[in-house]
Amino acid sequence: MILLHHLRIGRSLFTVWQLEELGIKYSLKVYHRNPETFLAPIELKAVHPLGKSPVLEDGSLLLSESSAITTYLLEKFDTENKFSPPREDIFNWANFTQWLHYPEGSVFCPLLVRMLLLRSKEPHATLTPYSEREVALHLTNIENQLGENEYILGDKFTAADFGVTYIVSLAKRLGLLHSYESLNNYLEKNLARNAFKQAVERAVE
């Protein structure tokens, strides 16, 4: 059975959501951050050399990259392509792949920098303008991609919405969504899905 190593608080809640959404049976092992440093506990180092979360364990397989976990879960469990275009539909599948990689590959970094700057209360000559410029660029890009659509790739929820929802929720937590009404609506709608509520019930104390 799938075992998810789940660190409170962090992005692994969004992996729990995927497991719920895909209807996969799984067990959870919960870890807690150091309340002072907010770093992951040393126990996670015994699970995976990076000592981070999520880590998905399936037999001898260990995956720690959120979007690689999504790709794996789709390949193994979403055999009817409910959550992604089939590969034969190569244009839509390629766009899906772009939006699957984009949140972690491009958007997370400026948000993390912003979070660390906020936490320290100390601005920086190059990193503050970098994070401000890039966060605005990417939130605007996501908003434009959404347009009038319900979901990031159109009128149908896909697995690309997992990563985008995570990144938008992080931006919200950092107080960066004031001028992005459609992103607020998008976030609210996705977090109101039954599978997300089940994830919260199971994974959040």
Place this chain on the structure above:
Amino acid sequence: MILLHHLRIGRSLFTVWQLEELGIKYSLKVYHRNPETFLAPIELKAVHPLGKSPVLEDGSLLLSESSAITTYLLEKFDTENKFSPPREDIFNWANFTQWLHYPEGSVFCPLLVRMLLLRSKEPHATLTPYSEREVALHLTNIENQLGENEYILGDKFTAADFGVTYIVSLAKRLGLLHSYESLNNYLEKNLARNAFKQAVERAVE
């Protein structure tokens, strides 16, 4: 035909390398950074809303995430699985997917922060320790994964080596590889491949 929008200097050289390695016909459109700000020129905004590079154009398809580009090129052109395990070999394919996502998903951010800190010559209370800790963690992780192997997934070069080579080359450019002998060797070996040399010949003035 594939058109690659290629910004000098940056990661798109590594996309050119992939095109050469896979034997794909392509054309290049070259852009140059602003010599003062080092930012991409405004012309790239007309190509893709993020205004970054690489952007791969194939008919009406536009892809801007490096690892999504790799995934697409493999799907369309590597039909004999010369550069990745077949999906039916799900354990090895999943590990490959993990290492395909990992460089951009986890390693690039602390390296970029390090680069921006070095460029400003101004340390920062939380971002300096973040970048030092994370860069060391990831370079050590890559070194451990390599072990005695020639390539990141064993004795065979795969498409996962493209992203890892890029990230290791960036670390080298930032002067961070002194104590990582095997990473230096790995980098030297990959940059000596014929396809990389052809990429340099075609894409570097």
